[in-house]
Amino acid sequence: MRVSRWPESGRLSLLLWAAGALIGLGAAGFALFTAKGTATSTVPPEYIATVNQRPVYLSDYLDQLQAQFNVTMETASVEQRRKVLDDMIREELFVRRGLELDEPGIDPDVRNALVAAVQSQIAVDATSQTPTEAELAAFYRQHLERYSSIGYLLAADLIAPGDPSGAKGAEALAAAGVALRAGRPLPAVLAQFGVAESGLLAGEQVYFAAKLHLGDTLFEAARTLQNGQVSAPIRAQDGRFHLLYMIANHPPLPRDFALARNQVYGDYRHELLLRIGDREFKYLEDKADIHINRAYQP
Amino acid sequence: MLFSLVVLGVRAAQRRHLEDRILSTWPETAALDPELVRFAGSLAAPALASHCAGCHGGDLHGDPTHGAPDLIDGEWLYGEGRVADIEQTISHGIRSGDHRSRDLADMPGFVLQNPYRRYRIASLKPSEIRDLAAFILQMNGRLPADSAAAARGQALYGSALCYDCHTASAQGDPAIGAPSLRRHAWLYGAGAEQISDVIAYGRSGICPSWSGRLPPATIRAIAIYLHVRSGAS
Known part of the structure; x- marks a missing residue:
């Protein structure tokens, strides 16, 4: 008589299934509680380490060795190398932990640093878009007024010390002006008419400095004088009469593109940066889901 | 056909091996290794031609109209011409916006009302x-x-x-x-x-940062190439 072995075989199968399920659950549980993502233990040669798959760059490590201990890789001691590496790993772990704790959401300093970092990245993008010479030259021509030289002048500002604000003073200055226009030398005029230099202008002055020293009224008169020209007596903001004698006037002139190129490039890049920044903001704004409380709608 | 594929495969593997070596060897040591120097030249020359020649010139002798320095005259504006110094400049640039770029000082414009953007100094006549x-x-x-x-x-x-x-x-x-x-x-x-x-x-020249836009091995190769060409080694 043949005895069926089916019940035993079925029990064995069930046992094997159960064992398989248990092993599977165990493996899943282990993986769940010790998960480190899809990890690879290979460190690419350009990194000194990876921390949770984030790179710690070899170049940064070398810079840090140099900055912290003033040593190169070849001259650093084992302790120095270990210290720098430990510090960099610690920094990476703390940065990631900071993100987990949503530090950017709560700490104004972290938020500011992130905003600055994004702006820096925009600047990097702007810098990488090197303009052609033709583009720079066109920008220079469009904004020629920005690329003028600084005007400067050498002038004598005369007052009449005896009566600086009165009619006699004005008359003395007028007479001195006639003599100067006639070509008499300045020292002789000073001696003859009892007038003196105010001391507001000491030697050559760039326009902005001359304006600061003379005040608006006198400066406006001064900057229009040609070399050798003399103004009429002018009552200035200080209440005194002044006479301006222009020895040398160098008004602003457009600087050659070749000389101004560095400034042109800087300005071009700055405007590009603003444009890229605006574009980035618009893109983010379009993608974002922003709601503003109606009660506070501007 | 099969032979060609094998040759290509071997060449790719050799290249990969040299890229790994050029990165894993300490920068200054790599510049003393003839094989790595040769390999650096083969990587650097096309990259320099396509990315750097625009400012520094095809012969790398710079262009004073751009304020672009000669890269092979042995004069170094930043650092002392070590491979690591050059690599840092290439990677992060000069006033590039990269937060590791070289950006500690500018040449003030002394005739301007505010000569310097970083701190207050007096104008000159x-x-x-x-x-x-x-x-x-x-x-x-x-x-x-x-x-x-x-x-x-x-x-x-x-x-x-x-x-x-x-x-x-x-x-x-x-x-x-x-x-x-x-x-x-x-x-x-x-x-x-x-x-x-x-x-x-004043002047404040700019060099872009190439980190992330050129492979690390190419950046290292350019640094080695310039270091060697400038006679620094």
């Missing part, structure tokens, strides 16, 4: 700028038309804080990119007019 230019020319063995101007310029060199960046001996400071004023390597031209213009209006 145009005559003082001419005096300073005369002093710099004299330092470089070029007789200025007015020797009294050079003497006044020498005094100004101290009082206008030039020494703060260029050092008291005018040898420059490669840590901040302040060039030597005694080496005849003039970034923006050697004429009296160009030197006066630099003092009057």
Whole structure:
């Protein structure tokens, strides 16, 4: 008589299934509680380490060795190398932990640093878009007024010390002006008419400095004088009469593109940066889901 | 066909191996290894031609109209010409916006109302700028038309804080990119007019950062190539 072995075989199968399920659950549980993502233990040669798959760059490590201990890789001691590496790993772990704790959401300093970092990245993008010479030259021509030289002048500002604000003073200055226009030398005029230099202008002055020293009224008169020209007596903001004698006037002139190129490039890049920044903001704004409380709608 | 594929595969593997070696060898040591130097040349030359020649010229001798320095004359604005120094400049640039870029100082524009963006310094008069230019020319063995101007310029060199960046001996400071004023390597031209213009209006050159836009092995290769070409090794 043949005895069926089916019940035993079925029990064995069930046992094997159960064992398989248990092993599977165990493996899943282990993986769940010790998960480190899809990890690879290979460190690419350009990194000194990876921390949770984030790179710690070899170049940064070398810079840090140099900055912290003033040593190169070849001259650093084992302790120095270990210290720098430990510090960099610690920094990476703390940065990631900071993100987990949503530090950017709560700490104004972290938020500011992130905003600055994004702006820096925009600047990097702007810098990488090197303009052609033709583009720079066109920008220079469009904004020629920005690329003028600084005007400067050498002038004598005369007052009449005896009566600086009165009619006699004005008359003395007028007479001195006639003599100067006639070509008499300045020292002789000073001696003859009892007038003196105010001391507001000491030697050559760039326009902005001359304006600061003379005040608006006198400066406006001064900057229009040609070399050798003399103004009429002018009552200035200080209440005194002044006479301006222009020895040398160098008004602003457009600087050659070749000389101004560095400034042109800087300005071009700055405007590009603003444009890229605006574009980035618009893109983010379009993608974002922003709601503003109606009660506070501007 | 199969043979060609095998050859290509072997070449790719060799290249990969050399890329790994060039990155894993310490920068200064790599520049002493003839095989790595040869490989660096093969990686660097096309990258330099397509990314750097636009400013520095196809022969890498720079262009004073752009303020782009000669890359192979052995004069280094930043660092001392070590491979690691050059690599840092290529990776992160100069005033590039990259937060690791070289951006510690600029040349102030001394005739401007606010000469310096980083801190307050006094403006100079145009005559003082001419005096300073005369002093710099004299330092470089070029007789200025007015020797009294050079003497006044020498005094100004101290009082206008030039020494703060260029050092008291005018040898420059490669840590901040302040060039030597005694080496005849003039970034923006050697004429009296160009030197006066630099003092009057300032300069702040820019070099893009290439990190993330060029592979690390190519950046290292360019650094090694320039280091070797400049005779620094």
